[in-house]
Structures are given as structure tokens and as C-alpha cells.
Amino acid sequence: MMRVCFLGTASSRPTVTRNVSSVAVQREGELFLFDCGEGTQRQMMTYGVGFRVRDIFVTHLHADHYLGITGLLRTLSLQGRTEPLRVWGPPTGREVLTRAVELGGDRFTFGVRVRELEPGDAVRYEGYRVEAYSTEHTRTSVGFRLREDDRPGRFDVERARELGVPEGPMFGKLHGGETVTLEDGRTVEPDQVVGEPRPGRRIVYTGDTRPSTRTVEVAREADLLIHESTFGESEEDRARSTAHSTARQAAEVAREADVRRLALTHLSARYSEQPGRLRKEAGHVFEPVTVASDGDVIEVPYPEKTKTTEET
Numbered sequence: 296m297m298r299v300c301f302l303g304t305a306s307s308r309p310t311v312t313r314n315v316s317s318v319a320v321q322r323e324g325e326l327f328l329f330d331c332g333e334g335t336q337r338q339m340m341t342y343g344v345g346f347r348v349r350d351i352f353v354t355h356l357h358a359d360h361y362l363g364i365t366g367l368l369r370t371l372s373l374q375g376r377t378e379p380l381r382v383w384g385p386p387t388g389r390e391v392l393t394r395a396v397e398l399g400g401d402r403f404t405f406g407v408r409v410r411e412l413e414p415g416d417a418v419r420y421e422g423y424r425v426e427a428y429s430t431e432h433t434r435t436s437v438g439f440r441l442r443e444d445d446r447p448g449r450f451d452v453e454r455a456r457e458l459g460v461p462e463g464p465m466f467g468k469l470h471g472g473e474t475v476t477l478e479d480g481r482t483v484e485p486d487q488v489v490g491e492p493r494p495g496r497r498i499v500y501t502g503d504t505r506p507s508t509r510t511v512e513v514a515r516e517a518d519l520l521i522h523e524s525t526f527g528e529s530e531e532d533r534a535r536s537t538a539h540s541t542a543r544q545a546a547e548v549a550r551e552a553d554v555r556r557l558a559l560t561h562l563s564a565r566y567s568e569q570p571g572r573l574r575k576e577a578g579h580v581f582e583p584v585t586v587a588s589d590g591d592v593i594e595v596p597y598p599e600k601t602k603t604t605e606e607t
Contacts, residue, residue: 296322296323296594297322297323297496297498297594297595298320298321298592298593299318299319299320299321299498299519299521299592299593300319300321300342300344300591300592301318301560301587301588301589301591301592302314302318302319302328302335302339302342302344302589303315303317303318303330303332303334303335303338303589304561304562304587304589304591305359305561305562306523306525306539306561306564307563307564308564310564310567310568312567312588312589313562313567313588313589314332314333314334314335314337315332315333315334315359315363316332316359316360316502316560316561317329317330317331317332317338317363318521319339319342319344320441320498321344322423322441326347326349327348327349327350327351327352327425328348328350328351328352329352329354329439330354330360330361330502331351331353331360331362331363331364331367332359332360332363333358333362333363333366334363335367336363336366338589342590342592346370346371346374346376348367348380349380349381350380350381350418350425351364351380351381351382351383352383352412352425352439353382353383353384353388353392354385354436354437354438354500354501354502354503355385355388355430355434355436355437356384356385356388356391356392356434356435357503360503361384361392362395364392364395364396365395365396365399368380368396368403368407369399369401369403371403371405372402372403372404372405375404376403376404376405377405378405379405379406379407379408380405380406380407381407381408381410381418382408382409382410383418383425383427384410384411385411385412385427385435385437386411386412386413386414386435386437388411388435389409389410389411392409393409396409412427412437413427414427414428414429415427422444422495423441423442423443423444423495424441425439425440425441425442426439426440426442426513427439428440428509428510428513429509430501430502430504430507430509430510431504431505431507431509431538432502432503432504432505432538432539433537436502436504437502438500438501438504438513439500439502440498440499440500440513440514441496441497441498442495442497443494443495443496443497445492445494445495446493446494446495447470447471447472447489447492447493448490448491448492448493449490450466450469450470450490451488451489451490452466454487454488455469455483458481458483458487459477459479459481459483460475460477460488465483469483469489470485470489471485493599494598495597496518496595496597496598497516497517497518497519498518498521499513499517499519499520499521499554500521501521501522501523502523503523503525503538503561504523504538504539504540505534505538505540506540506544506545506547506548510522510548511548511551511552512552514548514549514552514554515552515553515554516552516555517552517554517555518555518556518595518596518598519554519555519556519557519558519593519595520548520554520556520557520558521558521587522540522548522549522558522559522560523545523559523560523561524541524542524559524561524562524573524577524586525537525539525540525541525562525563526540526541526563527541527542527566527572527573527576528541528542528576530563531544539561541576542572542574542577542586543576543577543580545557545559545577546576546578546580546584547581549580549581549584550580555598556583556584557577557583558584558593559574559577559584559587560587570588571586573586
């Protein structure tokens with residue numbers, strides 16, 4: 296299971312219906328936060344994502360993307376958390392993020408480590424990794440790609456039987472890439488019964504950025520691109536001057552990258568209650584596209600399941 300929950304979809308300041316930036320990604324029981332704006336901990340309770348956060352990734356050091364860390368860590372400590380937590384930030388971000396962690400002077404029940412990620416750096420987990428890449432904003436900033444490892448190809452049970460492989464442990468060994476020896480001395484190689492490796496899932500989160508060729512490269516054929524969409528077409532000049540993106544520009548990135556799905560977030564307050572305009576502008580360029588609202592959840596299936604659904 297991989298699911299994305301939008302905890303905050305407003306830019307700069309909260310509105311009545313939208314909190315500032317934060318996205319929760321849940322994968323196989325593990326929870327990550329991408330950005331943690333003010334009030335994120337309350338959004339986590341409201342939308343039921345829980346507090347078992349493994350790591351927090353911060354795209355840049357504008358306040359609406361990291362101020363929520365201070366309160367969240369204190370809540371985790373009051374709950375008696377003992378597992379260490381890591382906060383990953385952009386280059387040159389350690390000092391500011393450390394101050395946010397230490398603000399208030401409380402002693403935590405768990406360890407907190409603040410680290411910087413340069414573009415090209417990756418944090419490795421079992422079966423997947425989170426990679427940082429350079430984005431283009433008014434401050435040093437990075438986006439993130441959660442990328443699963445390739446999975447073994449499909450196991451051809453009928454072909455294995457034809458070759459005389461007995462059902463049981465040998466099936467597992469072959470699917471795991473091991474050569475097996477049968478009772479009659481013949482050997483069976485994995486490539487005789489296992490198809491080509493299948494790609495894992497990929498989610499890209501841009502944080503704040505103007506449209507960039509680097510995002511296109513990183514998001515190539517991603518299962519989900521979460522792209523900022525602060526402005527509409529009528530404010531393209533303002534988007535350019537503030538290093539943000541319009542809905543149409545985000546859709547152009549998605550189209551060029553050939554992603555499977557686009558979600559727009561980080562909306563200016565003027566579009567908060569009427570996001571349909573942004574949806575329409577993006578939809579002229581790329582589908583499927585969603586303008587995310589707080590609490591929205593997107594399930595991310597494996598690529599072959601997505602293809603099957605689209606074909607039917």
C-alpha cells in the first residue's frame with residue numbers, strides 16, 4: 296500500500312479551509328512528511344494519518360514549510376515516543392532547522408537528528424529510497440522523489456512445471472534470482488521462468504519552484520507528480536517574479552515528463568475556495584489532474600495495475 300494524504304495545500308498562509316504546506320506519504324506501514332508547515336500536527340489528527348513519523352523532509356526554509364516541526368516534536372515527546380527521528384533539509388538548512396527543533400528548550404524522549412541533503416543525495420530504506428534534486432525558487436531549495444526498487448518479474452508457474460521444477464522452496468529460490476538443481480541433475484536458471492524486472496512506484500514532490508527541466512527529468516514516467524500551482528495564467532508574470540508556477544505550467548511539466556497522474560498543491564488564497572479555474576487551466580494541457588484539497592488521499596498503485604485500469 297502506498298497512499299498520499301494532503302495535510303496542507305495553501306501557499307504562504309492558511310485559509311479557512313486550507314492549511315499551509317505538508318504532504319504525508321504512507322508506504323507499507325511507514326509514514327513520512329514532506330514539508331511541515333504550522334499546524335501540521337493538528338491536520339495529522341484530523342485526517343487520521345497517525346504520528347508514527349519515520350522521517351521529515353523539508354524542501355526549503357520559507358516559514359510556511361517548516362514551522363510545524365516545533366510543535367509536532369513536542370507532541371511526539373508528550374506521547375512518549377522513543378524511536379529517533381530525522382529531519383532532512385536543503386543545503387545550508389541545518390542551522391535554521393536545528394533552531395526550530397530546539398525552540399522552547401524542552402527535552403525530548405527521543406533523539407532528533409537534523410541533516411542536509413544536496414541535490415543527488417539519497418536516503419536509503421529497505422526496498423526504496425528518497426532522493427533530493429535541485430529546484431528553482433527564491434531560496435536554496437530541493438524537491439524529492441520517493442523511488443521504489445525494481446521488483447522481480449512475474450513467475451511463470453506453468454513453465455516451471457514444464458521444466459520439472461517441483462512446487463515449493465525451489466519456486467521461491469528461482470523467483471529470488473537463484474539457480475536450482477533438480478533431482479536428475481539438470482539446472483534451471485531464473486531467466487527461464489521469471490520475466491523482466493518490473494518497476495517500483497515513484498512519487499515526485501516539487502515543493503516551491505518555477506517550472507524546470509530538472510523536474511521533468513526527475514519525474515519522467517512517475518506514478519504521481521505533486522507540483523506546486525500557486526497562480527493561474529493571468530498571474531504568470533507574478534509567478535515568474537516569485538519563482539512559482541502556474542497551473543498550466545505544472546501541467547506542461549507533467550505532460551513533458553509523461554507522468555501517470557498530476558496533483559496540484561500550494562494554492563494562492565485567491566484560488567482557495569474556487570480551485571476549479573486552476574483545474575480547468577491544467578486540464579487543457581494534461582490529464583488526469585487533481586487540484587488537491589486538505590484531507591484528499593491518493594492511492595498509488597503499481598504501474599501495471601494503473602495501466603490495466605486505464606485500458607479498461
